[in-house]
Amino acid sequence: MANPSPLDSADLLLRNARIDDAAAPVDIAVLDGVIAAIGPALRATATEEIDCAGRVVIPGLVESHVHLDKALLDGERANPDGTLAGAIAITAELKRRFTPAAIRDRARRVLEQAITHGTTAIRAHPDVDPIVGLLGVHTLLELREEFRGRIDLQIVAFPQEGIFRAPGTLGLLREGLRDGADVIGGCTYNEDSVAQCRRHIDLVFDLAAEFGVPVDLHADFADDTADPRFALADYIAEVTDRTGMAGRVTIGHATSLAARPPEDRRRVLFRLADAGVAVVPLPATDMFLGGRADTANIRRGIAPVRELWAAGVRTAYSSNNIRNAFTPYGNADLLDIGLFLAQTSHLAGPADLTRVLGMATYEAAAVIGIADDYGLRVGAAADLVVLSTHRVADALLDRPDRCYVVKAGRVVARTTRTRELLPATPV
Known part of the structure; x- marks a missing residue:
């Protein structure tokens, strides 16, 4: 110093x-x-x-996982049942009416909010699928240039609708990466079988190798692992090891980790740490969508932050969605999200709170690959x-x-x- x-x-x-x-x-x-x-x-x-x-x-604060293309849709249609499936369905319908001007206007408003709240870098996940094509990627590429010098914008080619469930998506992902997307994304649970989910992960890693980019996956986003499509952290760690991608793979959400039995959870967390896979809880979304089927003692699932720390897993947090069917809240304020994470994760006292702040600064910078200059x-x-x-x-x-x-x-x-x-x- x-x-x-x-x-x-x-x-x-x-x-x-x-x-x-x-x-x-x-x-x-x-x-x-x-x-x-x-x-x-x-x-x-x-x-x-x-x-x-x-x-x-x-x-500067670092938003490591945000959906700018889908932000601020709450005024158009709310989520009637508050579930993840409902949010995906509603947003798929709204996407059919997306225009470059509409995406640009909503994303620009969030970027301006983020800057005033101290964010200097963002990793954004625009949808790539046959519904919306590459509209989100191309619009964010334009905004990346418009906001250059005020905020850095990384773009993830993200298959929200799945790859096998949405034929044609694989070709669009490849095209998006050729056009300038920085990261390949995945939605590992949005397929019809565990076999397809695993193949989805394999294809994402194949694209990462082809284009030399990092991987950022939505994974294990459920209240528990009763559906094995939401218990893929082990497999992601295995593929990360096999492909030599340590330090370049991130999982967002991972709420079902908290539902695993203690010994199994500990095993998985150490497996992620050994493989060099980062985890990014998204507390505003995870709390809003979680526990919707529970009628008593409703679960409030967030990835187990303190246990992630103890296992040595690189852990950041982020806003995810802002005022839409996935998350009807938010102002692109990472300090606000950090306080909410602390309040809902039994974190308190100077040491914990300073470490939570570090999740939105140094840890998030490492997650998105800018630590060398940060x-x-x-x-x-x-x-x-x-x-x-x-x-x-x-x-x-x-x-x-x-x-x-x-x-x-x-x-x-x-x-x-x-x-x-x-x-x-x-x-």
Whole structure:
């Protein structure tokens, strides 16, 4: 963290920034979009200076799993039964009326929200299927250029409707990757048999090898493993090992992990850790859709975060869907989602809450493959957020404003707000 060499001038200088609760505030100097120095009372001058006044500075937040193409559909049609199957069916119907302008407008609104809430990178999963074709991929490719310099956008070619259930999807996935998608996705449970689900996974890994891209799978998204299509984590770990894809495979949801018996669950979690498979819980969606068939003692399934940590599984979290049939909530605010994850996963205290914050920063950056240029360190990209709180451990609890959002050394958003407590009126 120390400054390796003297720095006379910088483009941006953040003064008196709290980056560690156990240490005094420091200055952060930025030059040419990169953190050039970190240390107490730097003597450099800068084109722009911001006095953080002891407020917390964190690296930019990272949304590792979001569906921008399907966001903000709640005003068109709600989910009548609140189930995953219902959400997929409703959205499939709405997709038939998608236009580039409609996707662009909804996705742009979410991207702008995300930026103001401190997000500097997003991995988005647009649907690829015979219903909507490559409309989502192509629209997000355009938005990636439009928002370049304000937020980084990775695009996942995602077969929401399945591959065998939706003939023609495989060719579209290949075309989407040729056109510029960064990641191959999968919806491992949306096939008619376990054999087809496994073949779905195999085909996704084949595409990953063909195009040299990472894999990001929706998997094991159920209340339990009574249906074996929702117990595929073991197989995903096996294929990851077999294909040499350690560190480049992610599972989203994975709620049914929590329903496995303790010893079986422990075995699977260590298997995922050994294979280098990351897990991304999506708590807003997982809580909304889960337990719908229960009539008493309703299950509130979220992947078991503390056990994932203990097993050594790389674990991030994300918003997933925002205001649609899958999740009728959300503002693209990762700190809000992080607090909800803590509240629903028996996580509390400074150590837990700091680690949850790390799931949306360092861990999420590793999940989407940007860790080499990321973080609060000299040489990292200057993607930074100044929060209106004075302790890192309080970054979730205080629901702080994102006072300044810095992308590649440039302030791209700020929030200014004055709160005033007025004296009581004399009786």
